[in-house]
Amino acid sequence: MSVQNNAVLPRGVSQDAFNQAVEKFRALLGEANVLAKADQLAPYNKIMMSVENAAHAPSAALTATTVEQVQGIVRICNEYKIPIWTVSTGRNFGYGSSAPVQRGQVILDLKKMNKILKVDPDMCYALVEPGVTYGQLYDYLEENNVPLMLSFSAPSSLAGPLGNTMDRGVGYTPYGEHFMMQCGMEVVLANGDVYRTGMGGVKGSNTWQIFKWGYGPTLDGMFTQANYGITTKMGFWLMPRPPVYKPFEVIFDNEEDIDEIVEMLRPLRISGTIPNSVVIANILWEAGSGNIRRSSYITEPGHTPDPILKKIQEDTGMGAWNLYAALYGTQEQVDVNWKIVTDAFKKLGKGRIVTQEEAGDTQPFKYRAELMAGIPNLQEFGLYNWRGGGGSMWFAPVSEARGSECKKQMEMAKRILHKHGLDYVGEFIVAPRDMHHVIDVLYDRTSAEETARADACFNELLDEFEKEGYAVYRVNTRFQERVAQSYGTVKRDLEHAIKKALDPNNILAPGRSGIDLDTYKKA
Amino acid sequence: MTINRRSVLKGMALSSIAGLTIAGPLRAMAKPVSAVGQPVLVLTQEGAAGTVFLQGALTVVPQLQVQPAGADVDFLLALERQLQTAASPRIIGLLDDASATLVVDIARSAGARVQWLGHHSAEATGSRHHLLTANVDDYWAQQLGHQLQEDGSPFTLQVERQDGSLVLSQLNASPHLSGQATPWASSIGYLLASLGDAGLGGTEHAKVALSPVTSAPITGNFVSFSIEA
Numbered sequence: 160m161s162v163q164n165n166a167v168l169p170r171g172v173s174q175d176a177f178n179q180a181v182e183k184f185r186a187l188l189g190e191a192n193v194l195a196k197a198d199q200l201a202p203y204n205k206i207m208m209s210v211e212n213a214a215h216a217p218s219a220a221l222t223a224t225t226v227e228q229v230q231g232i233v234r235i236c237n238e239y240k241i242p243i244w245t246v247s248t249g250r251n252f253g254y255g256s257s258a259p260v261q262r263g264q265v266i267l268d269l270k271k272m273n274k275i276l277k278v279d280p281d282m283c284y285a286l287v288e289p290g291v292t293y294g295q296l297y298d299y300l301e302e303n304n305v306p307l308m309l310s311f312s313a314p315s316s317l318a319g320p321l322g323n324t325m326d327r328g329v330g331y332t333p334y335g336e337h338f339m340m341q342c343g344m345e346v347v348l349a350n351g352d353v354y355r356t357g358m359g360g361v362k363g364s365n366t367w368q369i370f371k372w373g374y375g376p377t378l379d380g381m382f383t384q385a386n387y388g389i390t391t392k393m394g395f396w397l398m399p400r401p402p403v404y405k406p407f408e409v410i411f412d413n414e415e416d417i418d419e420i421v422e423m424l425r426p427l428r429i430s431g432t433i434p435n436s437v438v439i440a441n442i443l444w445e446a447g448s449g450n451i452r453r454s455s456y457i458t459e460p461g462h463t464p465d466p467i468l469k470k471i472q473e474d475t476g477m478g479a480w481n482l483y484a485a486l487y488g489t490q491e492q493v494d495v496n497w498k499i500v501t502d503a504f505k506k507l508g509k510g511r512i513v514t515q516e517e518a519g520d521t522q523p524f525k526y527r528a529e530l531m532a533g534i535p536n537l538q539e540f541g542l543y544n545w546r547g548g549g550g551s552m553w554f555a556p557v558s559e560a561r562g563s564e565c566k567k568q569m570e571m572a573k574r575i576l577h578k579h580g581l582d583y584v585g586e587f588i589v590a591p592r593d594m595h596h597v598i599d600v601l602y603d604r605t606s607a608e609e610t611a612r613a614d615a616c617f618n619e620l621l622d623e624f625e626k627e628g629y630a631v632y633r634v635n636t637r638f639q640e641r642v643a644q645s646y647g648t649v650k651r652d653l654e655h656a657i658k659k660a661l662d663p664n665n666i667l668a669p670g671r672s673g674i675d676l677d678t679y680k681k682a
Numbered sequence: 683m684t685i686n687r688r689s690v691l692k693g694m695a696l697s698s699i700a701g702l703t704i705a706g707p708l709r710a711m712a713k714p715v716s717a718v719g720q721p722v723l724v725l726t727q728e729g730a731a732g733t734v735f736l737q738g739a740l741t742v743v744p745q746l747q748v749q750p751a752g753a754d755v756d757f758l759l760a761l762e763r764q765l766q767t768a769a770s771p772r773i774i775g776l777l778d779d780a781s782a783t784l785v786v787d788i789a790r791s792a793g794a795r796v797q798w799l800g801h802h803s804a805e806a807t808g809s810r811h812h813l814l815t816a817n818v819d820d821y822w823a824q825q826l827g828h829q830l831q832e833d834g835s836p837f838t839l840q841v842e843r844q845d846g847s848l849v850l851s852q853l854n855a856s857p858h859l860s861g862q863a864t865p866w867a868s869s870i871g872y873l874l875a876s877l878g879d880a881g882l883g884g885t886e887h888a889k890v891a892l893s894p895v896t897s898a899p900i901t902g903n904f905v906s907f908s909i910e911a
Contacts, residue, residue: 166847194793197817198910201795201796201797201799202786202794202796203790204844206783211846212842214846250787252783257787257790268790294759317758454901454902537753537754537758537784538753540781541780543778543779547779547902548801548803548903549779549783605802605810605811605812606803
């Protein structure tokens with residue numbers, strides 16, 4: 160094997176040690192599963208981070224196919240102090256794509272561990288490996304005529320349940336809070352041990368995907384958004400496909416309506432009348448995912464002025480806010496709930512209700528209805544074409560499901576984005592008590608000036624929201640250290656104490672969620 | 683479907699470049715081949731940019747396999763399957779941001795190699811180009827700079843390697859009119875079609891002159907790429 164001379168190396172690792180580790184990776188995984196050439200690594204480079212490419216360039220990428228190989232990789236990493244950045248399908252684009260948090264980290268890509276291990280149609284659950292995609296699982300359910308439905312995020316077909324759940328992502332069905340539906344995971348720890356959560360440690364147990372809690376401390380959550388282990392299997396519950404499904408949209412003309420919309424909606428969500436993760440998307444989210452481009456309306460730089468937004472509304476019939484929800488159940492259940500819902504909107508005196516029969520195949524209604532029914536599609540990627548330049552970073556603060564709070568957050572975000580010449584492209588994903596206020600910070604990657612502006616904007620959003628007691632629930636890899644600071648020193652001290660106990664060599668994704676033994680200094 | 687330069691030029695004459703309709707399933711192919719003997723598949727979308735890109739590529743490769751591309755699941759999964767076969771051609775293209783983001787990530791999941799990833803933004807007043815190259819001779823980046831210079835419009839060009847090291851940073855702020863300009867999208871098509879085994883190695887470069895064409899300026903945001911299984 161020829162000696163390599165990499166321009167990118169892991170932090171603190173010599174070329175010689177790196178080469179030795181690579182040779183051991185090759186012996187373990189085979190030549191084809193150790194990627195170290197520039198053109199093999201190029202598709203792993205960062206695409207959605209507002210900094211220079213060099214900051215997140217990987218030194219190598221590995222692909223594993225078995226748990227034993229993952230254990231072997233961990234052993235080699237410990238021996239040579241190689242930091243490893245694990246991805247499952249690597250497709251949480253606006254949250255950072257598959258690029259590592261720190262330059263030089265070796266990517267462990269689990270895309271080839273893609274077996275659907277079990278689907279139980281009676282107990283309504285699945286057990287999958289990290290590389291399984293929602294599209295793959297959807298096809299399995301369809302081909303085997305299993306009357307269960309999936310919940311997934313908008314990249315649906317290409318993303319996967321394990322990665323999305325481990326990042327605490329959400330979907331749009333009644334099972335939309337994905338971590339809540341997780342049940343049982345298998346984790347390779349930094350010392351090579353294989354740990355199963357919940358009932359998974361009991362020999363002969365058939366309740367690993369049935370009962371979450373097991374006995375003693377329940378540790379599942381500790382492995383999400385964290386770097387304490389590499390999850391190699393995950394179980395999760397699936398919703399039975401209902402006999403009747405009724406998606407609908409309610410269109411609101413004015414931006415200030417958000418206060419009343421949320422106040423009207425909250426009781427319907429808490430009571431379960433509307434059971435799914437409702438979305439309230441603003442005009443630009445709606446326009447972008449409906450394949451409308453900014454350049455069709457304005458070519459001036461800066462944010463899109465409100466009169467243009469109104470013009471888009473007039474031209475398309477889209478609302479300033481567009482609420483998407485669905486009812487599920489028997490015909491009798493849906494009929495009763497439909498009356499409650501329509502009565503509530505009538506009482507509000509605002510909003511035009513659009514049913515599936517009225518919308519037909521028009522977008523964005525069609526893709527929203529599909530997402531709420533567990534049918535994958537990629538329509539929402541149209542957002543990347545709205546502004547031009549394809550840069551996208553999700554800013555996702557948590558809000559109370561209270562109208563005044565949502566309005567306040569919307570106004571704050573819009574003001575800050577406009578100050579930096581960017582658009583407010585936002586939606587609220589409505590849980591019973593909280594809102595995931597998801598804002599797509601779109602920017603032109605070809606412009607160094609605009610990229611720097613997007614970076615400054617994102618930092619200001621974090622700073623200003625923090626002053627009001629708000630923080631994001633998840634963030635692009637670029638900002639993970641910054642967001643960790645928002646959650647306080649006691650939490651960070653505890654997280655690093657756990658890290659030191661479980662991964663003293665700091666090999667598993669140092670920097671993930673700001674957890675890094677090499678750089679963290681206890682306050 | 684397979685098309686040649688003549689049919690594209692004819693199509694351009696009839697339809698002012700835009701609206702060239704190309705259809706057909708994505709499939710493994712043995713022909714056509716580039717100047718250096720490697721099959722080339724072009725992913726393209728309707729519109730002036732795609733057609734001009736294709737015209738530039740045809741300057742190098744007289745016959746090209748062309749596939750319409752988009753951000754739909756069936757296309758992407760077919761592309762992934764194709765990239766996983768040994769017979770896969772080299773794939774080049776110029777697509778919108780959304781489609782290209784997905785295509786390049788499909789290349790990752792298929793275990794393919796990406797030699798060139800370019801982000802392009804063009805307005806009537808000038809253009810910006812940011813390239814990431816991997817295992818590609820710097821000659822090609824310099825050629826792009828040269829072609830853009832010949833075009834005569836203001837531009838910025840930044841080229842970096844996969845490791846983040848800067849290859850080239852070029853700025854041409856003062857436009858000049860050179861008569862028959864070559865649109866930047868045509869230059870990209872020409873250069874990407876020229877990248878073959880020899881081009882990647884950097885010792886032998888295709889020696890085909892790029893013919894100037896006249897057309898309206900190509901504006902908008904696009905991503906170019908060269909992917910090899």
